[in-house]
Amino acid sequence: MKENQMIYVNNLRKDFKSYSSRSGLKGAFRDLFTRNYKILSAVDGISFNVKPGEMVGYIGENGAGKSTSIKMLTGILTPTSGEVIVNGMNPHKEREEFVRTIGVVFGQRSQLWWDIAVQESFRLLKKVYRVSDEDYASHMEHVIDTLDIAPLLDKPVRKLSLGQRMRCELAAALIHNPPLLFLDEPTIGLDVLVKNKIRTFLKEINERYNTTILLTTHDLQDIEALCERVVMLDQGKVIYDGSINDLRARWMEGKEIHFQFKREVEKDELTKLSNGITVDWQPGKRKDLWIGHVEDNDEVISDIIARVVNELKIIDVNIKSITTEEIVRNIYEEGAVRE
Numbered sequence: 001m002k003e004n005q006m007i008y009v010n011n012l013r014k015d016f017k018s019y020s021s022r023s024g025l026k027g028a029f030r031d032l033f034t035r036n037y038k039i040l041s042a043v044d045g046i047s048f049n050v051k052p053g054e055m056v057g058y059i060g061e062n063g064a065g066k067s068t069s070i071k072m073l074t075g076i077l078t079p080t081s082g083e084v085i086v087n088g089m090n091p092h093k094e095r096e097e098f099v100r101t102i103g104v105v106f107g108q109r110s111q112l113w114w115d116i117a118v119q120e121s122f123r124l125l126k127k128v129y130r131v132s133d134e135d136y137a138s139h140m141e142h143v144i145d146t147l148d149i150a151p152l153l154d155k156p157v158r159k160l161s162l163g164q165r166m167r168c169e170l171a172a173a174l175i176h177n178p179p180l181l182f183l184d185e186p187t188i189g190l191d192v193l194v195k196n197k198i199r200t201f202l203k204e205i206n207e208r209y210n211t212t213i214l215l216t217t218h219d220l221q222d223i224e225a226l227c228e229r230v231v232m233l234d235q236g237k238v239i240y241d242g243s244i245n246d247l248r249a250r251w252m253e254g255k256e257i258h259f260q261f262k263r264e265v266e267k268d269e270l271t272k273l274s275n276g277i278t279v280d281w282q283p284g285k286r287k288d289l290w291i292g293h294v295e296d297n298d299e300v301i302s303d304i305i306a307r308v309v310n311e312l313k314i315i316d317v318n319i320k321s322i323t324t325e326e327i328v329r330n331i332y333e334e335g336a337v338r339e
């Protein structure tokens with residue numbers, strides 16, 4: 001099984017020691033000899049596989065453990081325990097050979113040299129990755145063309161806008177045409193046009209070269225545009241691994257009916273009223289506000305509204321579609337995916 005995977009992760013864990021300081025001068029003195037610490041499991045026994053050619057969204061709230069696990073997948077950090085095999089190699093142990101087979105774009109960090117022209121950086125990377133002139137010409141011409149960066153090549157990186165730089169970063173990560181690409185927030189801070197250009201480009205290289213992509217982002221539109229599958233982390237654990245469509249279905253893709261009542265209302269009253277219909281009642285910010293999650297069915301929706309209006313005085317009612325973004329936010333809040 002593991003041999004057929006591009007990424008194989010089994011019961012992977014990374015613990016960090018987090019030190020705390022004692023208070024006062026006496027405490028500081030004692031800290032010199034023994035420090036108090038707690039063990040924090042940033043990645044707490046995760047397992048998942050990615051097949052060659054898959055584009056997978058790797059998501060989770062701040063601090064969920066995404067960066068720590070990506071660092072283990074790219075060989076920057078050694079795991080505390082567990083198994084990682086990426087592209088048939090142990091990323092940490094075979095680091096030198098391994099890095100030649102992956103491309104990495106971290107939105108916040110640059111692999112381009114700041115003061116030299118973009119094409120000089122490309123030339124250096126071409127040497128580092130030992131790419132032949134023929135391979136470079138046949139592959140990079142297309143990349144430069146699709147990302148529309150030809151006019152930027154003779155400019156130093158420091159003179160580029162964020163969107164221009166990100167397109168150059170992507171091209172740089174692809175100089176050796178790696179079978180696997182790690183992307184961390186590749187569209188952060190970019191305008192819609194550039195975002196779309198990058199999304200279209202990623203789709204194209206995936207189709208053309210069967211490039212496997214692991215995409216970490218807080219922008220769910222990136223995920224929706226590119227990935228059929230998401231792996232969701234929470235507190236160092238995988239809480240969902242499956243298709244975006246299943247996620248929507250399991251979380252009840254449907255409608256939200258927002259009620260504002262004339263008085264404060266208890267959940268019991270609403271549950272009694274909706275007896276026989278599946279409604280998930282969630283409290284709003286105040287006790288006179290309630291949200292009913294229902295399936296997307298006109299009859300069900302009008303039935304619920306009719307029953308509620310008959311019994312309770314309402315000031316306002318609104319029907320809203322539930323977006324993937326809301327679904328994911330709800331899951332983060334509850335820390336689990338409902339069965």
Ligand SMILES: Nc1ncnc2c1ncn2[C@@H]1O[C@H](COP(=O)(O)OP(=O)(O)OP(=O)(O)O)[C@@H](O)[C@H]1O
Nearest residue numbers: 016017018042060061062063064065066067068069
């Ligand atoms: N070197 C470290 N030493 C101690 N704790 C760390 C270290 N690196 C990360 N952590 C902790 O591990 C947890 C997971 O962090 P990680 O950076 O992997 O999360 P993340 O999902 O990438 O978050 P973000 O979306 O903010 O980048 C956090 O609680 C973080 O504070």
